[in-house]
Amino acid sequence: MKKILIPTDFSKNSKNSIRYAVDLFKENPCQFFILYINIEGSNITEKPVYEFGTNVLVEIEPKAISHKLKDLEKFIASLSSKKEHHHFTTMREQGYFLTTIRKHIQEKEIDLIIMGTRGASELKEFFIGTRSGDVITKVECDVLVVPDKAKFKNFKQVVIPIDFEVDFDDSILRKIANNLNSEKAQIKLLYVTKSQMPLFEEIELQQEQLVQRLSEKLPNPISFHRVVSKQIEDGIQIFAESMNADLIIMISKDYGLIQRSFLDTTVEEVSFNTSIPLLSLQG
Structure with a gap:
């Protein structure tokens, strides 16, 4: 079974990355881990911002996060292409982005990370920062970047x-x-x-x-x-x-x-x- 990690900030384009993943692997048994990282504080060695082209969203109130996660679970359940061999686990965690991603990759033996992006300008800000290309070049895992509004169609x-x-x-x-x-x-x-x-x-x-x-x-x-x-x-x-x-x-x-x-x-x-x-x- 393929194990896929999808970070989310509850934005439209992060939801689109979930839809794209489900369509892409519709014929494959998959375990999807949908992860929200609540980042608080600062650290000189890792920029304490969750940004890869989606909106930066930091929610301190646990009830607000719980509500958003439940809405996300409803969204996943509504996907027409969702198959019986697709299993979803929604998670939330507080910590630094790269540290948390690496931990889940190791613990869950993740095969692929799928990330949504809203567009060129926003993603550029992420990649040309002080940690240029962190997710792709510093995290030991394959990564699929899905642009905003991209819809999966059979690869030609x-x-x-x-x-x-x-x-x-x-x-x-x-x-x-x-x-x-x-x-x-x-x-x-x-x-x-x-x-x-x-x-x-x-x-x-x-x-x-x-x-x-x-x-x-x-x-x-x-x-x-x-x-x-x-x-x-x-x-x-x-x-x-x-x-x-x-x-x-x-x-x-x-x-x-x-x-x-x-x-x-x-x-x-x-x-x-x-x-x-x-x-x-x-x-």
Whole structure:
């Protein structure tokens, strides 16, 4: 059974992330943990704000939280796509966001975090803060970011940006297959370069080998594409929109803090610009 953690602040778009999750995994047995984190106080090592594109909501009154949780449970019960093999647990906890998320990931063996976002500007504020990309780059769990008003539809076009430094091992390929839930989805491998120069022979060979390897492991149609863009995130966004992509999948790299801050910014940059759901997989 897939175990999914969905943080909530009771806003419309956090509810939309629940609806999207239920539709996405309608055929899969799932245990959904809906978590409200009540944050109070301050700490110099962790920003005491619960913000990932939704409204910041800090409720001190326990009765108010209980009422909102009951309303959320009614909302979940009303979802027409909710299946018998879907189980929900609503939770509330007081503490710091990352600390609490990590605790539940470990205790409940969470497979995926799903987060809603209201739009580019709000999510950008979260990602470019002092803890740039905390949830994606500092929490050891796969993360699906669902933009505001996004409605799930069967994946037809999926874009996977590549840089030939990430090894698509069997565990990553299994994750891709499990999250797509469709053999018909077309996978577009995207390589963004900053100049029109022809690719080096070594890169061309890596490209051919990667397409061949993925084609052997995944049943989906796979193709390789190259775009030229001064900004990687712009190239990904423009290409994904031109393909009417339903999903962008990115592989997070396990860099150290300094390397991550200065070298591995692609995931964070794309996260706050895209209007397309983004799935970040731990590499």
